[in-house]
Amino acid sequence: xxxxxxxxxxxxxxxxxxxxxxxxxxxxxxxxxxxxxxxxxxxxxxxxxxxxxxxxxxxxxxxxxxxxxxxxxxxxxxxxxxxxxxxxxxxxxxxxxxxxxxxxxxxxxxxxxxxxxxxxxxxxxxxxxxxxxxxxxxxxxxxxxxxxxxxxxxxxxxxxxxxxxxxxxxxxxxxxxxxxxxxxxxxxxx
Ligand code: SF4
Ligand code: SF4
Numbered sequence: 001x002x003x004x005x006x007x008x009x010x011x012x013x014x015x016x017x018x019x020x021x022x023x024x025x026x027x028x029x030x031x032x033x034x035x036x037x038x039x040x041x042x043x044x045x046x047x048x049x050x051x052x053x054x055x056x057x058x059x060x061x062x063x064x065x066x067x068x069x070x071x072x073x074x075x076x077x078x079x080x081x082x083x084x085x086x087x088x089x090x091x092x093x094x095x096x097x098x099x100x101x102x103x104x105x106x107x108x109x110x111x112x113x114x115x116x117x118x119x120x121x122x123x124x125x126x127x128x129x130x131x132x133x134x135x136x137x138x139x140x141x142x143x144x145x146x147x148x149x150x151x152x153x154x155x156x157x158x159x160x161x162x163x164x165x166x167x168x169x170x171x172x173x174x175x176x177x178x179x180x181x182x183x184x185x186x187x188x189x190x
Contacts, residue, residue: 025074036110050094136161
């Protein structure tokens with residue numbers, strides 16, 4: 001059925017095109033997000049339950065619903081260059097509650113992967129990569145914690161890679177297989 005005309009060329013064109021996208025959109029973006037996230041993000045109907053469930057939302061300008069919209073519209077640059085992309089804690093509350101059974105958390109992770117491919121990563125995330133490479137922990141043990149553990153009757157180091165350092169080789173092998181440490185060093189050095 002032909003779309004009704006409103007004598008407004010711009011609006012008429014939008015109504016004719018059921019796949020209307022803004023000029024700065026990249027249709028491939030949504031396809032990439034789908035491939036990586038394996039969740040049907042384009043089914044989002046913008047109800048806002050995800051943002052209402054998000055512990056980061058009341059403490060920041062981060063709105064998961066906005067990123068879901070950017071996916072649908074293919075707004076790649078807008079999504080990948082927004083520093084809020086890195087404020088998701090990956091708690092999965094939104095994924096538990098989405099009435100469309102979408103996993104917005106996985107959409108965010110897919111966007112972060114794409115951002116990393118373009119070297120758009122906050123420095124603190126790159127520093128975390130280096131810490132994990134060195135110790136197996138994003139937050140390694142320190143002298144104050146060791147003293148507190150001993151006071152509580154625990155071993156100074158937990159039974160992780162801190163105690164079993166022989167497993168660090170495996171940790172580094174995994175990180176190196178994704179070139180993560182080399183990329184982190186390169187981006188931090190630039
Ligand atoms: S809860 Fe689900 S459907 Fe609702 S806005 Fe968020 S992602 Fe979209
Ligand atoms: S997984 Fe991320 S976006 Fe979803 S509720 Fe938790 S912090 Fe918010």
